[in-house]
Amino acid sequence: MSKEESLQVTKRATRSSTSTPVKTASRTQKTIKPHASLLRNDLVFEGEPLSLDALISNFHGRRLQILKLLNFIGPLNTSMLPLFLYGGPAAGKTSVLLQSFRHLQRPFVYASCRTCYNPKILFESVLNQLSSHRQQASNGYSCAKKCDKPSDFVHLLQEAFKEVINTLKGNSKEKKGSKESEGKDCGSMVYLIFDNLELVRDWEKESVIIPMLFKLYDILKLPEVGLIFISNASPDTYYSNTGSLEPLPIYFPDYTEDELYQIFSRNQRNPKFYSSFLDITLKPFCRITRRVDELSIALQSLFQKCCEPLSDSGIPSPGDMKTTLYNRLKLHLAPSLNETFSIPAHLSSEDEAKKDKVRRKANMKNLGHGEALDDIDFHMSVSTKYLLISAFLASRNRATLDAALFDSTGGGDNRKRKRKISEASKEQKETAEEELRMKGPGTFPLERLLAIFQCITSVMEDSLDEGVQESNSDSGAEGGNTQLMSDVLLQLSTLCNANLISKGGTCPLEASTRYRSTVSEELAMKVARSVKFHLKQYLYQK
């Protein structure tokens, strides 16, 4: 069991345990008003408190950041200015922050904008956690409060915070009075953490939500509330022209090579052997990525490979270990460098995968775009496939060639005639073609798409009908045609929503919407193959 894996596991575990806090405390009925101590249990990190030394030693190379963070959060019962944690993925932002709260033992509310994928869910999840309300079967998975608009959210949030802070204050007073030492006093501050803030930029109401979140400190006007944002992107990408206070940034840099070395060589069964393994492999991998999650996946498979022959022959003496190792790994190194990161990290853990169902669907579509999978892994109706093909053709071919390609006779012969041209013009054409390729797919108006669609569907029907009977062809073609054409516009909008075709870029002269196919050639070929359409025939190539 390698260290990096266990590190991964703890990380994921902390994340999931905070986003669905304390299943055991679900004994609290909705009707009973949450008692102060229960409330405290809900919002404070579960598990043993962590000492500062343990915290720092758990996160190698994050000492400065942890100290800075604790310094900004400050001692018990002191108000703080909003914080902004940023840095590349897998730099330990979320886990450092959450573990720091475990160390501090103070109440906090954690909402990730990845799992709460729209404003409504984000608002409701925050309010649910504050009122320690749990969505479960007994209450029909309803929310504590329904909340849609930012203005309602602010009102409800204010009320909820006031209530929580009052109970907390009463709680700490009680403790002071009775001198009961059933745990550390958690103070009267409540911290609100928003994770993955960069995703909000892609939401629909982005222009409202982001300024609202940043301004929350001013709007709430509660000194007992601390706001902390976590983001991949740096603060200057969130520029907005509102009068909100700029949060204090804390930057989490990527791990350096030495730090990575230290991280990976912790908790290894055979430290000497593993360190010489790292000596060889870490450097080339670091050139490509310095993310711990990606590296751990890549290194682990590589390590297994180099362990295989060793297991029977025993470990060689340390003197020539490096050279033998190097010889062994030489073959595997280059291909695995290229193959690394095919598995996105957040798919590896099941927990996360469940939550990210929606995201994953989007991911799958992306995979469909870029990688050469054997078949299309999503369902499309036949006419949609044709529509996709025609969009692809419209994007790749020049509009002037349409007439030549889609002649009534069916294309093939015409193309050959077209290509008899002199050498000079051929060269010219090639450079133009090169340029076209560089520019990416072209745009096209709706009319052209429909025309091409009609052409290719009629061609296909002709070829089908030839096989069948001639007498039937009239009515059959008629029927098929109407069937195919019936909801083309609907299908087009579906394709647009699936990001297979992108809409936009209205032409300034014509004022009509232009489309652009964003499908790669491989995918288009696959789709064409599935409906037995000879795409190559219609694709203008050098």
Next chain:
Amino acid sequence: MEERQTLAVKAQIEFRRRICDRKSIFSIFSESPNSNYSKLKFIVSNSVTEGCNNSVLLLGPRGCGQKEVLDLVIEDLKAEYHDMISVVKLDGILHSDDNCALKEIAKQLCLENQLLFSKMASSDDNSQFMIAVLREYGLAHKTVIFVLDEFDLFAQGKQRLLYSLLDAMQSVASQAVVVGVSCRLDADQLLEKRVRSRFSHRKLLFLPPNKEDRKRQVFCIIMIPFISLFDWRKWYCQFCFEVKSVFSCKGIFILNFFLLVQKSTHSELQYLVTSGLMRGISIFRFQHAYLILFTWKQAFSFFYAYPKSEKLGVLLSTLTLSICPAMRSLHCKSQRSCHYNAVFKDPLSIHKQGPYLSSNCSQKLSLKAWKSVLECSAIFLMLWQILGVKYREKKLIIQPDYLRIIIHSTRSCGSLLVLLDGREQF
């Protein structure tokens, strides 16, 4: 020693409280007759005493204390004219929708007068209610102050709210003040004609405080005597002495330099104070003033770190960094933005980038590098948001000199530098 430590903690808590309480930072300017505080107070109190309508815009870049000064004024006036003033606060971010804003006004007016607010009321009802309340207030010689934060957001679209508010004020013998707060200096230009004619053109400009004022602000945070809080007088005296000595010698130089660089907001100031002073205080219990000076210096250098450089130099892997020269050269060639195909499939770039871009990195890997380029929006300008990953067009928005420095600073990128220089000669 332990006693000292608890005192240091106490002092730290007190400083934090002060920094977080932004009103007090701006309250020091309230005495001078020329300050915005005095002007605003004059305008509002005029309306309270004379019984007339008024409207004013508070403009200025963020962090210059528009809202803090307004809050101070309202607080003072409320104390001065007891029970004569009601305040309705709206925020452009939350209430830019007209119906929503009217509802909010009605709600706050109800709350103010201990009336029951009905959620079901239509926006017509709400606006009629508002007019009725305005009339009542006019008869009772009470004043309503409407505070419209993020005023520019109310000035979008048809501006129905602004119109109905200002129109109601004119048609009824009311006694109301509309105060708009905005970071856009041209906020009054956004108003429609019919709204503009009803709006008084009073504007108060809030500028970043000058050097002297800032120094006073910092002093005000640090130096208010808090003997009442701490009874250990000796410690406090020593502290004051040392702070003064820091400010009188080298510290002043640093502070001045800092103020030169950071001209706009006071949040940086707060930042400096939180990070520098907090640590200064905690170290203070050990010894000398130069420790404080040291922490100030540290805070300054920490803040001054250029965000783009840390992003490029530290975050990007070598592979991603190697895209930069390619993009730079494409930019030199065609003055256009470029996308994935152009960078990775351009035969020229493949040929010249050699080991970096083409031969030993697969399609997947190059796509990944490109994706990480997409993430660094500080360095690259995105032109086509909607398209797929491959076809998003990018522009390098970073100075070539700067790029060179960064590449130079990262290890194992020597050949890239050569490449970049070669490209410049295009």
